[in-house]
Amino acid sequence: MGLFNRKSKAPAKEKSTARIDAAEKANGTNGSGEAPPHPATSNGGLPQFNHNGHRVTRGINPDGESGRRGLNPTHFARIAWRSSCGASRIVNVLWPFVPAAIALHFINGDHHLWTFAINYIAMIPAANLLGFSGQELARKMPRVAGIIIETMLGGVVEIVLFMVLIAKDNGSGEPGHGNKIAVIQAAILGSILTNLLLCLGFCFLVGGMKHKEQKFHPAISEVGSGLLLVAGFALLIPSAFFSSLSGSTVPAGDEGYTEESLRRDTNSISHGVSIILIVSFLLYLLYNCVSHDNIFEEVLEADELADRDRHKDLTKAKLTMTECVIAILVSLAFISLIAVFLVEEIEYVVEHGVPDNFLGLILVPLVEKAAEHITTIDEARDNQINFALFHCLGPSLMTALFNAPLVVIVGWGLHKPMDLNFEIFMVVLLVLSILVVGNFLRDGSSNYLEGALLVIVYIIIAVTAWYYPNSELTTSNGRTPTEGAQTVEHAIRMLMR
Template sequence: MAIKNLIFFGLLVFVPVSIAAHLLGWGELIVFITAGLAIIPLAGWMGTATEEIAVVLGPSWGGLMNATFGNATELIIALIALNEGLVSVVKASITGSIIGNLLLVMGLSMFLGGLKYKEQSFQPVLARVNASTMNLAVIAMLLPTALATTSGGMAELTLEELSYAVAFVLIGVYGLTLLFSMKTHAYLYDVGVAEDLDTVNAPDVALGEASHDSGTAREESEAGESHTPNLKFWIPVLLGATLVVALESELLVGALEVATEQLGLTPLFTGVIVLPIIGNAAEHATAVTVAMKNKMDLSVSVAVGSSLQIALFVAPILVLAGWVTGQPMDLNFNPFELVAVAVAVLIANSISSDGKSNWLEGVLLLATYAIVALVFYFDPLTGPLG
């Protein structure tokens, strides 16, 4: 059994521990830490179950399922936080997920992969398409914020209506990117992953979102064994893991305010750095693992694809969910959050544009992430989480 799987199995112990901590009143800090640790393996199970079910559904529906549920854990945490009125934390988690995937995940992948292989390559065509899409995400976040900042007393209701309209545009673009990657230009994705995933369909990395279980599928293919998922097992696993993630997210969000104060962290740092690491841990492990196997196409797909999905699907869904639930959620972000996202997109696009990577480029991405994290840590912003 892989080391990653052993770690995930071990972390499952924190599911009952976190529930016990909540019921027995062990303190909000203990609940927050144990619930966060419990979510990590559950997210891994959700990802694996999604991939297994997608294999049976076939290329089109399987690719759609992968692309839609790729960030289900982050979406669940954010929806629960939004329902609690923690809008600033939700916004911070959106920007933090984008920053973390582009800088931390891709940086670790390039660094560790580069230590083992002098130079690694991936498809520059896909890198350019992803770069353009990420630029759109920055525009969608920047312009509403700029309008709110420069308009001088813009009505909150007007800003919300603008955000709803932009959200519909982003969801439309998300649908078109799926059409692009799964139908009209699927051959580009075939070229990018063909030699790495002989038995995994290109739509399974729609939007660049690579399969969590792709390494296993590839190993089985190389061994000449067919892989037939057991839906009677994986569908209950997906449903069960989703329900438990929702429960753990309730515990996590419920303890967030007190735990944040006890740890000496600001709400902004918690949202941008801590929550995205918890929600994305399974994807992080996958990206680094395949990079160390010299499968950089796949690794970059995981990192960039997750960022794209956050920007084009999760963020607008949260805006519309706020509309439905009466928790006003707009696209007016903290200005420094936008600067950090723009910096992350700029350096990630610059490094990935040539379709090659090495350990030094990984260090540059990690150093940028460290600087961003330090600035958020020392940011004096305090106050209510909402």
């Protein structure tokens, strides 16, 4: 078995064969275990029994029917441990880090780096449980609605981190201790770059090595890349506005356009752009789930039938609806705790030489997306390239169109100077990355060379982010005093001597 091969249950016992065969006959299957997604009954409705002989609950997709009700701790633990594939199961070995991370936080002593490292690792299995339970929940729903909900649940980790960071910000807007806005801004762009370059790159690389070339549907690639380009344009506008006018401002008290006025106008633009982006995200959901859902339903159904491990997935034991909800709540509780502990140690990590921008652009997105990326790469390996593409573009769109605007609006309500005024260097990286990915998606096919190139681009960005100076030395988004203010400060010091 390869690392990403999904595990299957042992063959059914002989005593249940007759019951399963009878169910297959009633549902119109061919006895191979590969039933149509929704085999019809005589009255044209959903089947009474699924491929495993389980009676299908009304409103539940037959592929996601568990055949059980309520909570069974033994079944729940076994299914959660098995997870979605071999790599996800390996991630579950990290669960001992979760209680260790919580305990370490309450132990007195100077062990900040250890606390950060243990909590960083502990985030991975907690996010893996959230992703797996979201995947199990998605199986019980229509395909398009299921994959949207699965994507949104994956984005909850990011939202929790952003909310904790903005709550911990000191509200001054100036660089130094207590300022978390630079980390949030870097994490927003880093999350998009991680999905577009690293995750999509490994999907193309692993899928291309297994299948040589994979074709994907333009309904997913064109809509996703188009929306990303619009999002990149929207995120660039506040930064371009500030940078173009920052050299023309006058000191406070003089007549003219002051830096305070520029900051205020930039914040207002960010608030307006954030509201517009959230409306765009709602339009994206409407397009996918309501007006054009039949197109995406057909594309995803064809991908399911092309899955090389579909017959194994159909026979897997599945979580009940109750178990899915419990797993989601438990994982969210752990994620929230770990996020709080992680954020509290960021300043100490920066003091030990890890740059702010590298922390936000690379480290934070990697840990919050690790479990989701494992599942996505597994889908590409199983030739479900449209599912994989949806899981790469969907979270990127959610970050750009919903998560980033949401944290700006929350900061607005908390009177924190959170805006979309990114460092020009970073937002240029984002726009160029979107253009690179859009160019690779244009021909509707992928191979391992394109995947390797995307990963190489990500590595180049990671190396550059390590050497990019912290906010104390950067000025393109106005997080440091202007030259005029520095001159006044120098004059005051000279007078005091």
